[in-house]
Each structure stands twice: as C-alpha cells, then as structure tokens.
Amino acid sequence: MRVATTPERLPAGSETGVSTLLGAPPSRPVGRGWVDAAAYGVEVPAGMTPWRADLVYRNGKRGSVRQARDICSHLGPGAYAVGGHRLLLLAAQRPADRRMLGLQLRVWHDGPPPTGSIPPTVVICAAGAAAGCGRVLGAEVVVPKGATGDVDTDLRAKAAAAMRASTERIVVHVGATDEAAHRRDPDGVVAALERLDAELLAPLREAVRAASGRLTVCPDHFTDPFNGQHDGAPVPAVVWGAGVSPAGPNRLTERAAAAAPVASAGELAALPVVAQ
Numbered sequence: 001m002r003v004a005t006t007p008e009r010l011p012a013g014s015e016t017g018v019s020t021l022l023g024a025p026p027s028r029p030v031g032r033g034w035v036d037a038a039a040y041g042v043e044v045p046a047g048m049t050p051w052r053a054d055l056v057y058r059n060g061k062r063g064s065v066r067q068a069r070d071i072c073s074h075l076g077p078g079a080y081a082v083g084g085h086r087l088l089l090l091a092a093q094r095p096a097d098r099r100m101l102g103l104q105l106r107v108w109h110d111g112p113p114p115t116g117s118i119p120p121t122v123v124i125c126a127a128g129a130a131a132g133c134g135r136v137l138g139a140e141v142v143v144p145k146g147a148t149g150d151v152d153t154d155l156r157a158k159a160a161a162a163m164r165a166s167t168e169r170i171v172v173h174v175g176a177t178d179e180a181a182h183r184r185d186p187d188g189v190v191a192a193l194e195r196l197d198a199e200l201l202a203p204l205r206e207a208v209r210a211a212s213g214r215l216t217v218c219p220d221h222f223t224d225p226f227n228g229q230h231d232g233a234p235v236p237a238v239v240w241g242a243g244v245s246p247a248g249p250n251r252l253t254e255r256a257a258a259a260a261p262v263a264s265a266g267e268l269a270a271l272p273v274v275a276q
C-alpha cells in the first residue's frame with residue numbers, strides 16, 4: 001500500500017508527516033518552531049513565537065553546530081542552537097532571513113502547532129520533529145541514549161526502548177535516511193536502510209510476532225537523495241503481522257509500490273499500528 005502522509009497543498013516535512021502518522025493530519029502548514037520548541041524543551045514566553053531557522057551556505061550545504069552556536073551568541077538571548085545547522089529563534093515577529101558570518105540564516109514559515117487527539121502512544125525517537133510532534137499531541141516521548149536523529153543513531157537502543165514500552169501503540173522514528181538524503185548521499189541512504197533492517201526491524205519483528213501484534217514500516221515523507229529536497233507524494237508502506245494477509249509485490253521497491261492503492265490519512269489513523 002501507499003500512504004498519503006502529506007495532506008494536499010501542505011509542504012512535505014516531518015512536522016506534517018509525523019503528525020499525520022500519529023493520527024492528527026494537519027489542515028494547514030504546521031509551525032515547525034512550535035514542534036522544535038517542544039522537542040528541545042525551549043520555553044516560549046507569552047507573546048513570543050518560536051521560529052525554526054536553518055544555517056546554510058549559498059549552495060544549500062548545511063552549516064555546523066559550531067557555526068550555529070557562533071550565530072546564536074551574535075544574536076543574543078532568545079536564539080538557541082538546537083543541533084547541527086538548526087536554530088530556534090524566539091521573537092514576536094518573523095525574523096528576517098539574513099547573511100551572517102558568510103552563511104545564510106533562513107527562517108521557516110509560520111504556522112500553528114499540530115493539534116488533535118491521538119490514541120495512547122509512546123514515541124521513541126531522537127530530540128527532533130518526532131519528539132516535538134509527539135509531545136505537542138500528548139504522546140509519551142522516549143529519547144534513548146545514543147539516539148541522534150542521524151546516520152550514527154543507536155538503532156539497537158531504539159529497539160530496546162520499544163520493547164520496554166507497554167502501550168498498545170509504539171512509534172519508532174528514524175531520521176537517518178532523511179539526513180543522508182539531505183546530504184545528497186544515495187549510498188548513505190542505502191546503508192541507513194540496511195542498518196535499519198538489521199538493527200531495528202529484525203528485533204522488532206520478533207517482538208511483534210511474540211505479542212501477536214502488527215508492524216507497520218512507513219516513511220513520514222520522501223526525501224530525494226539527488227536534490228536533497230522533501231517530496232509530499234504518497235509513500236510506500238508495509239503492514240505485517242496478526243490479521244494481515246499477504247498482498248502486494250514480493251519485493252517492495254518504490255517502482256513496485258507505484259501502482260499500489262493509496263490510504264488516506266483517516267484510514268491510516270484507524271490502522272491498528274503497533275510500530276512504525
């Protein structure tokens with residue numbers, strides 16, 4: 001099957017795709033700043049809006065965490081370096097895009113935080129969009145030691161955390177493939193997928209089998225490793241386990257899944273997902 005994780009006319013990104021997969025598809029563009037403030041534990045004073053900003057070179061290459069910290073010390077209070085090229089800026093009005101220290105500071109669009117009610121859920125992830133969406137939507141969020149949201153993340157720690165969780169629905173988010181694709185590194189995407197198979201999905205499959213549960217594997221959005229950009233097309237997904245009859249291609253590739261039926265966000269929210 002394929003899943004429409006990005007509602008029509010909304011920008012593709014984890015703040016949209018993760019909210020949809022958790023069961024709260026947004027109806028307008030989500031303010032990533034609110035998601036990141038929740039993810040990184042940044043308190044937002046009354047009257048202020050949290051703005052997500054990226055520090056990039058003119059060619060799109062990302063700045064480093066050290067550069068992000070330098071920029072924050074230039075900007076003063078209310079500017080937070082929250083990991084890698086990512087900044088969070090607290091301001092009443094949208095800060096302007098600007099050039100600083102030879103880099104460009106690009107501020108994301110405005111919008112409300114995700115809203116809606118979701119079933120009891122434990123989200124296992126790094127500090128990032130999945131953590132922020134989970135917290136804003138009322139899920140329990142577990143960030144295991146070693147979870148980085150990047151290709152070096154500790155997938156075995158995520159699998160172990162999933163097995164310790166006792167809620168009916170457990171969502172494990174992995175950012176490694178998205179990050180490798182943003183770096184325009186197709187080989188890195190393949191390597192991340194192979195690690196995901198071996199270190200996360202294999203132990204989860206055994207746990208799900210033992211619990212007679214269901215395992216759903218689904219990206220929250222595409223990221224093209226050749227241009228480094230998100231894409232909001234419906235994503236291929238696998239559902240496996242109790243009560244699921246074999247259907248679809250034997251070997252799931254993007255090409256093989258291209259003709260598969262598309263599930264709507266509502267249908268997806270109603271799926272008894274055990275793990276994502």
Ligand SMILES: [Zn+2]
Nearest residue numbers: 178182223230
């Ligand atoms: Zn991304």
